[in-house]
Amino acid sequence: DVVMTQSPLSLPVTLGQPASISCRSSQSLVHSDGNTYLNWFQQRPGQSPRRLIYKVSNRDSGVPDRFSGSGSGTDFTLKISRVEAEDVGLYYCMQGTHWPRTFGQGTKVEIK
Amino acid sequence: EVQLVQSGAEVKKPGATVKISCKVSGYTFIDYYMHWVQQAPGKGLEWMGLVDPEDGETIYAEKFQGRVTITADTSTDTAYMELSSLRSEDTAVYYCATIPVTTGDYWGQGTLVTVSS
Numbered sequence: 001d002v003v004m005t006q007s008p009l010s011l012p013v014t015l016g017q018p019a020s021i022s023c024r025s026s027q028s029l030v031h032s033d034g035n036t037y038l039n040w041f042q043q044r045p046g047q048s049p050r051r052l053i054y055k056v057s058n059r060d061s062g063v064p065d066r067f068s069g070s071g072s073g074t075d076f077t078l079k080i081s082r083v084e085a086e087d088v089g090l091y092y093c094m095q096g097t098h099w100p101r102t103f104g105q106g107t108k109v110e111i112k
Numbered sequence: 113e114v115q116l117v118q119s120g121a122e123v124k125k126p127g128a129t130v131k132i133s134c135k136v137s138g139y140t141f142i143d144y145y146m147h148w149v150q151q152a153p154g155k156g157l158e159w160m161g162l163v164d165p166e167d168g169e170t171i172y173a174e175k176f177q178g179r180v181t182i183t184a185d186t187s188t189d190t191a192y193m194e195l196s197s198l199r200s201e202d203t204a205v206y207y208c209a210t211i212p213v214t215t216g217d218y219w220g221q222g223t224l225v226t227v228s229s
Contacts, residue, residue, distance in 0.1 A: 001174070037213065041157070048207060048219040049149075049157065061216050092157055096213070100173040101147070106156040 002027050002095050006104035012112045019080040021107045023093035028073050030097070037096030040069055040078045043106075044089040053078065085111065114138035116208055116220040123226045124198050131194040132223045134208030139218075141184070142166040144210040146191040148182055151222075152204040160206075163191060198227045 003026040013019045029036045040053040051060050053069035056076060066081040080087055088111060093104040119133040134146065148160040161172035165184035172180055181194040191208055205222040 035213075039211070043157075048222055049209075050219065051211065051217040054214060058214070090156075094157075094159070094211075096211070099171055100161070101159040103157045103159060 001100060002029075002098045002102050004093055004095055004102050004104035006091075006093060006107050009105060009107055011107055011109045013080075013083045013109060014112050015085065016082050019083050019087075019109060021078045021091055021093075021109075023071075023076045023078070023104050025074045025076075025095055027098065029076075029095050030073065036072065038069070038071065038076050039094045039096055040067075041092045041094060041103075042087075042089055043092070044086075047089075049092065080109075083109070083111070114218045116210070116218055118206075118208060118220040118223045121224040121226070123228065126199055126227055126229055128198050128227075129194060129196040130198060130225050131192055132206055132208075132225070134191040134193070134220050136189050136191070136210075139210075141186060141189040144212055146182070146184060147209045147211050148180075148191075148193045149207045149209060150202075150204045151207065152201070155204075160193070165191065195225075198225075200227050203227045 005024045007022045036056050038056045041049040043049040052063050052067050057069045068079050070077050090106045092106050115137045117135045122130050142165045145162045147162040150158045160176050161182050163170045163182040163184045179196050183192045207222050209219040211217045
């Protein structure tokens with residue numbers, strides 16, 4: 001199985017400041033069709049997860065533009081340009097290239 | 113409006129079987145795979161498997177292979193996840209979700225399964 005490794009696992013941030021989460025995969029996530037299926041999910045406290053980013057850098061509908069994704073191959077990053085109070089929660093990367101699908105361990109974003 | 117509505121919380125004894133339902137509305141059921149994801153208390157998300165509602169084909173994570181059965185009933189637009197030989201480590205919230213390649217994802221509200229003697 002593809003192992004997804006996130007860092008850091010805990011990320012205290014100041015409101016209005018940027019934040020960055022890294023996700024590394026144990027194998028390349030480039031699919032045979034040429035696409036890279038790397039997703040980012042947010043899970044607010046007490047809520048179901050929701051996807052923020054698909055195929056590395058594409059924002060899902062309704063996702064604020066302060067969220068951005070980048071990367072290639074095995075190294076990926078989720079950035080929040082200016083953290084807001086509503087961004088508190090857990091963030092997961094998930095690969096959709098190989099079977100079985102696998103998630104990272106999660107990164108907890110909290111306000112300092 | 114797309115909705116995935118899951119069945120209610122369950123309490124089961126070790127060794128028992130639980131079956132959770134996920135009723136969808138607002139989109140064509142057969143258009144998207146239905147995934148199931150486990151989240152143990154205070155833990156992260158773990159992908160369990162999925163079903164293609166169009167033809168019933170399934171893919172399971174090796175960790176759950178042999179104990180999990182995921183099905184789809186196109187007559188009622190409902191997906192099911194059955195987990196057998198329950199043990200305490202299976203105590204978790206279970207989510208159904210559509211996670212398309214490009215369009216928006218949709219998740220159920222989660223179903224808490226508690227395994228306790």
